[in-house]
Amino acid sequence: MVKKTTLQVVSLGCSKNLVDSEKILGQLPSERFSVIEEGRGDPNIVIVNTCGFIHDAKEESIDTILQIIEKKKKGLHEKVLVCGCLSQRYLDDLRQEIPEVDAWFGVSAANDLYAYLKETYQNDLPQRYITTPKHYAYLKIAEGCDRTCSFCAIPMIRGAYQSASIDSLTEEATILAGKGVKELLLVAQDLSYYGYDLSKKPMLAKLLQSLIRVEGIEWIRLHYAYPNNFPEDVLQLMAENPRICNYLDIPLQHINDELLLSMRRGHSKKQTIRFLEKVRRLVPGIALRTTLMVGYPGETKQAFQELYDFVEAVRFDRLGVFTYSPEEGTRAFNLGDPIAQAEKNRREEAIMSLQASISLQINQAKVGKTYRVLIDRVDGKYLVGRTEFDSPEVDNEVLIPDQKEIIPGQFIDVLITKADEYDLYGKPLD
Numbered sequence: 430m431v432k433k434t435t436l437q438v439v440s441l442g443c444s445k446n447l448v449d450s451e452k453i454l455g456q457l458p459s460e461r462f463s464v465i466e467e468g469r470g471d472p473n474i475v476i477v478n479t480c481g482f483i484h485d486a487k488e489e490s491i492d493t494i495l496q497i498i499e500k501k502k503k504g505l506h507e508k509v510l511v512c513g514c515l516s517q518r519y520l521d522d523l524r525q526e527i528p529e530v531d532a533w534f535g536v537s538a539a540n541d542l543y544a545y546l547k548e549t550y551q552n553d554l555p556q557r558y559i560t561t562p563k564h565y566a567y568l569k570i571a572e573g574c575d576r577t578c579s580f581c582a583i584p585m586i587r588g589a590y591q592s593a594s595i596d597s598l599t600e601e602a603t604i605l606a607g608k609g610v611k612e613l614l615l616v617a618q619d620l621s622y623y624g625y626d627l628s629k630k631p632m633l634a635k636l637l638q639s640l641i642r643v644e645g646i647e648w649i650r651l652h653y654a655y656p657n658n659f660p661e662d663v664l665q666l667m668a669e670n671p672r673i674c675n676y677l678d679i680p681l682q683h684i685n686d687e688l689l690l691s692m693r694r695g696h697s698k699k700q701t702i703r704f705l706e707k708v709r710r711l712v713p714g715i716a717l718r719t720t721l722m723v724g725y726p727g728e729t730k731q732a733f734q735e736l737y738d739f740v741e742a743v744r745f746d747r748l749g750v751f752t753y754s755p756e757e758g759t760r761a762f763n764l765g766d767p768i769a770q771a772e773k774n775r776r777e778e779a780i781m782s783l784q785a786s787i788s789l790q791i792n793q794a795k796v797g798k799t800y801r802v803l804i805d806r807v808d809g810k811y812l813v814g815r816t817e818f819d820s821p822e823v824d825n826e827v828l829i830p831d832q833k834e835i836i837p838g839q840f841i842d843v844l845i846t847k848a849d850e851y852d853l854y855g856k857p858l859d
């Protein structure tokens with residue numbers, strides 16, 4: 430019997446990168462390669478799928494590559510391969526600076542990596558090796574982005590928007606459901622644009638209509654909607670169909686009109702507020718998640734205060750904050766980086782501390798109510814799960830005293846008995 434080569438993908442950055450990593454792993458023939466998950470031993474080959482979105486992510490990617498190179502020098506790995514956003518963006522520099530890497534690939538690495546490993550495809554369908562818990566998986570519905578946000582390097586790295594077809598996504602969802610996936614997390618740089626490149630009209634609702642018919646999929650969650658032109662029929666479908674989680678992740682970045690203009694976001698404060706009101710009117714009880722950016726050039730104290738007041742007024746259910754980092758090649762790069770990192774951090778902390786108090790109030794209002802919870806894992810004395818209002822990794826969790834007969838991947842009804850800022854506690858209903 431041929432001894433299998435062991436292989437591991439270290440996936441950095443966002444969930445879209447994770448899907449790419451899963452596709453890379455899924456395309457390697459299992460009779461030749463066996464996958465070792467992170468932390469479970471030292472594989473022959475390590476593939477680092479890098480992120481190049483912002484300064485911190487780039488630093489993390491380079492540190493990770495260097496740590497793995499050190500292990501290679503000690504003989505723990507045979508080959509180190511690097512792919513993803515960072516290597517797409519800085520290929521020539523990286524090649525020179527880290528010659529110990531055996532091969533470099535860009536963002537569409539799966540085919541090239543496959544060729545590098547001297548194998549041929551056996552199956553036209555996109556195969557994936559799922560690295561998330563068995564019951565949920567990300568479904569990347571498009572690649573690239575057609576917007577021109579001034580601070581963002583993604584269109585440069587990933588190219589123009591390219592929607593995957595409804596047929597191929599439905600097929601992928603069917604394969605995932607067959608492997609035990611119950612929750613699909615739809616991701617793209619910009620969900621709102623889905624379909625425009627194919628048919629000059631929005632097709633997200635049509636895609637959802639197809640996905641809700643896939644047997645075994647019980648929850649579909651939407652990540653990364655752009656506030657402009659978000660299709661209204663999706664909101665109607667969300668309100669009507671229990672399989673589409675009442676959840677929307679809309680990165681807004683800022684609310685001050687001058688900054689929105691400089692960021693080239695294409696929407697104003699007034700339009701943003703109207704859009705959020707419409708979402709809440711059409712889908713009562715929806716959980717809204719957003720991501721904001723502080724410290725963008727020109728963010729005066731007043732502009733920051735406006736953002737702070739907006740967060741206080743809108744009361745998002747979930748919220749994350751980035752500090753601005755200038756990226757070469759973007760339009761905003763020429764504006765410099767006039768706000769000190771310490772001040773950016775202070776602004777980030779101010780918003781996160783405001784959000785903690787909002788989140789606590791929202792959570793406390795859930796005590797005494799019953800929610801359907803999907804169990805993700807067992808952690809010590811607790812079963813840990815989520816409601817439809819929470820996405821894995823980034824949102825709140827529900828902690829339930831362990832009951833041996835309940836297992837990860839199971840849906841149960843839970844009565845909420847206690848709440849803190851980011852967690853709920855509950856007991857299963859009989």
Ligand code: SF4
Binds near residue numbers: 574577582583618655
């Ligand atoms: S919508 Fe804007 S921020 Fe998001 S990927 Fe596209 S250009 Fe970047």
